[in-house]
Amino acid sequence: MAPAGPRSGDxxxxxxxxxxxxxxxxxxxxxxxxxxxxxxxxxxxxxQLDQMGYNIGIRLVDEFLAKSxxxxxxDFKETAEVIAKVGFKMFLxxxxxxxxxxxxxxxxxxxLEDNPLVDFVELPDTCQGLYYCNVLSGVIRGALEMVSVPxxxxxxxxxxxxx
Amino acid sequence: MQFFGxxxxxxxxxxxxxxxxxxxxxxxxxxxxxxxxxKEWNRPLHTLNAQQDHKLMFGLLFSLKSLTAKMDPTSAxxxxxxxxxxxxxxxxxxxxxxxxxKLSFMETPSGIKIILVTHPKTGxxxxxxKYIYNLYVxxxxxxxxxxxxxxxx
Numbered sequence: 001m002a003p004a005g006p007r008s009g010d011x012x013x014x015x016x017x018x019x020x021x022x023x024x025x026x027x028x029x030x031x032x033x034x035x036x037x038x039x040x041x042x043x044x045x046x047x048q049l050d051q052m053g054y055n056i057g058i059r060l061v062d063e064f065l066a067k068s069x070x071x072x073x074x075d076f077k078e079t080a081e082v083i084a085k086v087g088f089k090m091f092l093x094x095x096x097x098x099x100x101x102x103x104x105x106x107x108x109x110x111x112l113e114d115n116p117l118v119d120f121v122e123l124p125d126t127c128q129g130l131y132y133c134n135v136l137s138g139v140i141r142g143a144l145e146m147v148s149v150p151x152x153x154x155x156x157x158x159x160x161x162x163x
Numbered sequence: 164m165q166f167f168g169x170x171x172x173x174x175x176x177x178x179x180x181x182x183x184x185x186x187x188x189x190x191x192x193x194x195x196x197x198x199x200x201x202k203e204w205n206r207p208l209h210t211l212n213a214q215q216d217h218k219l220m221f222g223l224l225f226s227l228k229s230l231t232a233k234m235d236p237t238s239a240x241x242x243x244x245x246x247x248x249x250x251x252x253x254x255x256x257x258x259x260x261x262x263x264x265k266l267s268f269m270e271t272p273s274g275i276k277i278i279l280v281t282h283p284k285t286g287x288x289x290x291x292x293k294y295i296y297n298l299y300v301x302x303x304x305x306x307x308x309x310x311x312x313x314x315x316x
Binding site (some may be wrong): 062 | 194207221271272273274275297299300304305311
């Protein structure tokens, strides 16, 4: 029997267990708030969020591979496409698009249409420079490392948010 | 494959071809060669101690993968024999059969290898291996108390 092809992000998202979106957003906000209180330095918080994301990413990649059935991507462009189209759809339920490829094809931007993490969030002036969604870049870094795509640790965030 | 619908997530394992327990042994390795899980149900002959057995199995699979990729008639030349291949790249073997047993193998891009040794008359076990991988994800990866790279008890 021929192996099944890769499944679409929508189909998988519809079939996994989901949590309430507001619960997720508010929990994440509480985490960031607590980190800011504990660590006080914006850079420390960024690093901690990245580390948390990394720990999530190294486990997430197995679930992603098991549910989505994608085969190994041929090059980085395909990898970025798969992350944006299937990965984000499957776990966050939002679509993302890949833009801003540099000349060598080594660097790109993934733009989320509608970031669920930043609903209801306003950054005060004391926290400029905080990468609020740094956990997402940590997740991607961890996941890519487990499939042997060496990626640079400082993925800078170009997530467009509604706020 | 949209028409399979939601039930395709955890497909029920295919029915065994013979009555009774079909499998002899199962191994699960991670990308560094650490044996995460080893279970045996029917192994009359033990020739090596556990450590050597795991190392032998891992080495066997590593060499077989290199060999099958190198001998692939359909792909372009991809480096010399012995150069480690990324998991999933090139062609990958999925089973071999002897007169006494059949060994089925599945490797994920993240380096998790699942090996099942069964009765030689067993059919294609790739779906069962995928099902086992789903179980691994569900219960091992999602367990907050599990550290990646540690053996599963």
